[in-house]
Amino acid sequence: MELRMLRAFVEVVRRGGFSEAAKAVFTTQSAVSKSVRQLENELGLTLLDRIGHRSTLTAAGEIVYRRALTILxxxxDLLAELEEFRGLKRGRLRLGLPPIGSDALFAPLFAIYRSRYPGIEIQLVEHGSKRLEELVRDGEVDLGASLLPVPEEFEWQEVRLEPIDVLLPESHPLAAEEAIPLAHLRDMAFILFDAGFALNPIILDACRSQGFQPQVAARSSQINFIVELVAAGLGVGFLPRMIARQRVHDGVVHRAVVDPGMNWHMAFVWRRNAYLPHAARVWLELADEVFRKKALAAS
Known part of the structure; x- marks a missing residue:
């Protein structure tokens, strides 16, 4: 069994087809198809159920796919560790960040990191926290930013703890309150983020603890659009306080929510017991240095 076969098979599954997989591995569609067929012949099992232009995993394919991700x-990890052993002054940081809060938290880090380690290439992907956890688990990124708590399979380093504020139209009767009990929002429509954003379960779990399931009026992946929907009177939104303060909008106010469980607790996560490249380790060291200084300055 050759690694090129596993790589071709994994990319077919990831990309949803042979033509897109061929682009990912820089070869032809026929070469990818041949590699997958060779893998199936060697294992004596059908891994992909080919229906027209679509291919779905068989039961055996699911097992091979999961193991192949680990092998690759x-x-x-092996190549990265050997590169460091050779003392090369270059490297690659594969970093996953969420759309919520990344501009405020991490933009200054990039400038400092680049000035200290100009030979390290940063490959950045942006997704919701749950998708980033999947990418870390599959070895596609070295570090991902997610919200605590995270599964035991990850190690983590804290970044920031912020309460979650509610966004209200300025004309709303509750807007005059400094802090609003979550239960007082039970009859209002909620505007939440898209599925895959870890902020949603925090809000929904807090609502369930107060004995209600909120009515969801809309979902979006864009903070500015959510703020605009609140301004238009469609419902109430939620943001970490640090971000809510930056999204000043005429006609919209943010207020504290009286619920100690509604916190945005961000951390960097990586695979437990896996090799962490030097580029990722120095990123964590820099993040710890910068965020500790900010915490001391704020205290």
Whole structure:
């Protein structure tokens, strides 16, 4: 069994087809198809159920796919560790960040990191926290920013703890309050983020603890659009306080929510017991240095 076969098979599954997989591995569609067929012949099992232009995993394919991800991640770890052993002054940081809060938290880090380590290439992907956890688990990124708590399979380093504020139209009767009990929002429509954003379960779990399931009026992946929907009177939104303060909008106010469980607790996560490249380790060191200084300055 050759690694190129596993790589071709994994990319077919990830990309949803042979033509897109061929682009990912820089070869032809026929070469990818041949590699997958060779893998199936060697294992004596059908891994993909080919229906027209679509391919779905068989039961055996699911097992091979899961194991292949681990094998390929270990291979990448091996190459990264050997590169550092050779003392090369270059490297790659594969970093996953969420759309919520990344501009405020991490933009200054990039400038400092680049000035200290100009030979390290940063490959950045942006997704919701749950998708980033999947990418870390599959070895596609070295570090991902997610919200605590995270599964035991990850190690983590804290970044920031912020309460979650509610966004209200300025004309709303509750807007005059400094702090609003979550239960007082039970009859209002909620505007939430799209599925895959870890902020949603925090809000929904807090609502369930207060004995209600909110009515969801809309979902979006864009903070500015959510603020605009609140301004238009469609419902109430929620943002970490640090971000709410930056999204000043005429006709919209943010207020504290009286619920100690509604916190935005961000951390960097990586695979437990996996090799962490030097580029990722120095990013964590820099993040710890910068965020500790900010915490001391705020205290």
């Amino acid at each position: 991640a270990e291979r990448d």
